[in-house]
Amino acid sequence: MSDQIAKITVLPGDYIGPEIMKAGLAVLKTVSEDEFAYQIDERPFGGAGIDETGDPLPEATLASAKASDAVLLAAIGGPKWDRAIKRPEKGLLEIRQKLNLFANIRPTSISRAMQKYSPIKQVEPVDFVIVRELTSGIYFGQPREIDDYRAIDTMHYTVDEIRRVAQVAFEMAEKRRQHVTMVDKANVLATSNLWRRVVEDVSADYPDVTYDTSYVDAAAMKIISAPEQFDVILTENMFGDILSDESAEITGSLGTIPSMSRGTTGPALYEPIHGSAPDIAGKGIANPLSMINSVAMMLRHSFDRPDLADEIAKGVDAVIESGIVTPDLGGQATTDQVTSAIINQICERR
Amino acid sequence: MSDQIAKITVLPGDYIGPEIMKAGLAVLKTVSEDEFAYQIDERPFGGAGIDETGDPLPEATLASAKASDAVLLAAIGGPKWDRAIKRPEKGLLEIRQKLNLFANIRPTSISRAMQKYSPIKQVEPVDFVIVRELTSGIYFGQPREIDDYRAIDTMHYTVDEIRRVAQVAFEMAEKRRQHVTMVDKANVLATSNLWRRVVEDVSADYPDVTYDTSYVDAAAMKIISAPEQFDVILTENMFGDILSDESAEITGSLGTIPSMSRGTTGPALYEPIHGSAPDIAGKGIANPLSMINSVAMMLRHSFDRPDLADEIAKGVDAVIESGIVTPDLGGQATTDQVTSAIINQICERR
Ligand SMILES: CC(C)[C@H](C(=O)O)[C@@H](O)C(=O)O
Numbered sequence: 001m002s003d004q005i006a007k008i009t010v011l012p013g014d015y016i017g018p019e020i021m022k023a024g025l026a027v028l029k030t031v032s033e034d035e036f037a038y039q040i041d042e043r044p045f046g047g048a049g050i051d052e053t054g055d056p057l058p059e060a061t062l063a064s065a066k067a068s069d070a071v072l073l074a075a076i077g078g079p080k081w082d083r084a085i086k087r088p089e090k091g092l093l094e095i096r097q098k099l100n101l102f103a104n105i106r107p108t109s110i111s112r113a114m115q116k117y118s119p120i121k122q123v124e125p126v127d128f129v130i131v132r133e134l135t136s137g138i139y140f141g142q143p144r145e146i147d148d149y150r151a152i153d154t155m156h157y158t159v160d161e162i163r164r165v166a167q168v169a170f171e172m173a174e175k176r177r178q179h180v181t182m183v184d185k186a187n188v189l190a191t192s193n194l195w196r197r198v199v200e201d202v203s204a205d206y207p208d209v210t211y212d213t214s215y216v217d218a219a220a221m222k223i224i225s226a227p228e229q230f231d232v233i234l235t236e237n238m239f240g241d242i243l244s245d246e247s248a249e250i251t252g253s254l255g256t257i258p259s260m261s262r263g264t265t266g267p268a269l270y271e272p273i274h275g276s277a278p279d280i281a282g283k284g285i286a287n288p289l290s291m292i293n294s295v296a297m298m299l300r301h302s303f304d305r306p307d308l309a310d311e312i313a314k315g316v317d318a319v320i321e322s323g324i325v326t327p328d329l330g331g332q333a334t335t336d337q338v339t340s341a342i343i344n345q346i347c348e349r350r
Numbered sequence: 351m352s353d354q355i356a357k358i359t360v361l362p363g364d365y366i367g368p369e370i371m372k373a374g375l376a377v378l379k380t381v382s383e384d385e386f387a388y389q390i391d392e393r394p395f396g397g398a399g400i401d402e403t404g405d406p407l408p409e410a411t412l413a414s415a416k417a418s419d420a421v422l423l424a425a426i427g428g429p430k431w432d433r434a435i436k437r438p439e440k441g442l443l444e445i446r447q448k449l450n451l452f453a454n455i456r457p458t459s460i461s462r463a464m465q466k467y468s469p470i471k472q473v474e475p476v477d478f479v480i481v482r483e484l485t486s487g488i489y490f491g492q493p494r495e496i497d498d499y500r501a502i503d504t505m506h507y508t509v510d511e512i513r514r515v516a517q518v519a520f521e522m523a524e525k526r527r528q529h530v531t532m533v534d535k536a537n538v539l540a541t542s543n544l545w546r547r548v549v550e551d552v553s554a555d556y557p558d559v560t561y562d563t564s565y566v567d568a569a570a571m572k573i574i575s576a577p578e579q580f581d582v583i584l585t586e587n588m589f590g591d592i593l594s595d596e597s598a599e600i601t602g603s604l605g606t607i608p609s610m611s612r613g614t615t616g617p618a619l620y621e622p623i624h625g626s627a628p629d630i631a632g633k634g635i636a637n638p639l640s641m642i643n644s645v646a647m648m649l650r651h652s653f654d655r656p657d658l659a660d661e662i663a664k665g666v667d668a669v670i671e672s673g674i675v676t677p678d679l680g681g682q683a684t685t686d687q688v689t690s691a692i693i694n695q696i697c698e699r700r
């Protein structure tokens with residue numbers, strides 16, 4: 001990678017998507033100066049894909065993503081396409097499957113500086129990661145049917161699907177606080193019982209990592225009552241969807257959280273965890289931090305440039321500390337002001 | 351009902367179960383004096399059922415429940431039966447199905463007096479009810495299979511199953527703040543799409559009740575960020591399991607919350623929402639309020655005695671106000687002290 005030019009497919013998407021993508025790319029440009037060579041290929045996706053080609057994941061967009069070293073996505077969807085035959089979200093499910101992005105990784109952290117944003121009283125510093133299975137389970141299982149009398153969805157998992165995502169979780173735990181909590185509903189679901197068997201098995205390969213399990217209902221409580229106790233949460237697709245959004249909420253700073261979706265080989269995809277926020281689109285007040293943090297996450301994980309990622313992280317921290325934040329964090333700054341402040345911080349430190 | 355003797359099947363269950371059941375029955379006896387004639391039939395269930403008969407739901411227990419006017423359950427399960435072939439929880443799933451208890455109703459409230467217990471900063475008074483479908487969905491759908499390579503669970507719903515529980519939700523909303531929020535994952539699941547069709551249809555019969563929908567991931571956030579906005583939440587079995595425990599957690603007073611599971615005809619079942627708390631069993635410090643509130647809920651809904659339910663509620667409120675609470679609520683009172691204080695309050699007011 002390092003002696004080549006990195007190829008990044010850029011998917012600005014809908015509503016605030018392009019606004020925050022612009023911010024992310026401006027910061028990428030700043031840290032890359034003389035340091036990191038890349039070229040971007042911007043493509044329509046989601047609602048923008050539907051508008052241009054009738055498809056939320058146009059063929060040329062998928063081809064670009066497949067040929068890339070990493071994909072940056074801002075946010076998609078919104079009321080404009082509520083009645084579309086194939087809705088923007090379908091594009092998201094499809095790109096996950098076509099790029100085989102089976103592990104979705106979401107950091108949840110509440111640092112001392114961010115405690116004031118958390119809706120939780122007396123919260124301890126929190127720092128955990130959710131590893132969510134992303135390309136199987138009830139999202140993709142067959143049969144999926146609906147008629148006038150009944151409907152069916154199928155939660156299906158194979159040993160291999162569980163093993164590969166479990167390995168991602170244990171590898172992450174090795175580099176963190178060496179603990180994995182597997183969240184399931186093994187007192188009800190057959191698939192959860194398979195998860196327990198496979199994860200138990202995988203855990204044997206990571207002797208330094210301790211491992212326990214929690215039912216999903218109990219985990220939903222503990223995320224509120226004792227989030228500081230988690231290190232890596234490993235879970236299936238649907239539970240991960242619910243718990244990762246719940247986890248984001250306890251930080252009180254949704255607008256700052258990035259995510260990574262990856263496979264074993266091929267490009268990973270980086271995106272903010274929030275949506276396209278139609279209500280504030282065009283107002284110039286969207287929080288760019290989630291997108292900027294997504295850029296940092298990409299530099300760290302896809303391009304092995306922790307140095308550049310750290311530069312961004314320091315810039316972001318300094319700007320938050322100085323109170324230059326958008327309205328969602330109680331400030332009055334615009335997207336551009338936050339972005340410029342971060343760029344200034346990065347330049348000053350060089 | 352009123353000119354007969356009410357038949358109540360009592361299932362104390364495991365660990366703290368018998369301790370709190372004793373408290374609940376003592377309060378029932380107090381308010382019933384000269385007011386309400388009942389007889390109780392106490393039966394083994396859960397771990398106690400396994401110990402006595404090898405089955406968590408012994409035949410005689412089921413027969414008693416079927417012949418009753420209402421069932422009071424304390425709590426079941428625990429480490430003692432972790433390796434049982436048929437675990438205590440199976441008994442719970444079975445009794446729900448055999449009594450056709452398709453609607454699980456869980457109040458979530460944070461009154462001004464209880465705000466201090468909530469882990470949420472600046473929480474507004476909250477008062478909503480979750481109506482969870484309880485006898486279908488992925489808990490009971492077939493096929494459910496596991497072998498060495500893969501596992502399958504099936505989420506299955508029929509129109510009739512959705513309609514009857516939706517009617518329960520809309521009827522409750524009519525008597526409350528006239529709003530139903532249906533929680534689903536209609537951007538992914540076929541079953542959610544059937545729910546939307548049927549609930550839309552049912553809503554037409556309740557013109558005074560407004561109706562909206564929320565994706566389950568968004569609902570998991572809103573339960574933390576804006577719980578005061580909910581009135582009645584209607585949802586399927588698995589989502590209800592997760593969201594109702596999350597909701598309980600935001601009250602900070604799990605040990606006080608009762609629940610009701612009901613069908614169209616036949617006995618309803620009342621139980622605390624928490625488990626059997628093996629860690630504090632035998633210490634005499636289990637919070638009896640959830641059981642006592644379950645007794646009140648039974649008097650109100652199964653026996654049409656809101657007067658007696660209100661007497662209990664007033665006694666409970668007064669005792670909480672006076673600070674006579676168990677350690678889970680930050681107090682030092684024992685189960686017996688809390689119970690006696692409530693009984694005294696009820697007697698004094700008569
Ligand atoms: C849009 C939706 C299909 C998607 C999901 O459920 O996976 C979203 O909620 C997410 O978490 O990325």
Ligand SMILES: CC(C)[C@H](C(=O)O)[C@@H](O)C(=O)O
Pocket residue numbers: 187188217439442443591
């Ligand atoms: C014990 C378990 C099977 C049960 C459920 O998931 O329904 C419990 O969590 C509940 O909510 O009553």
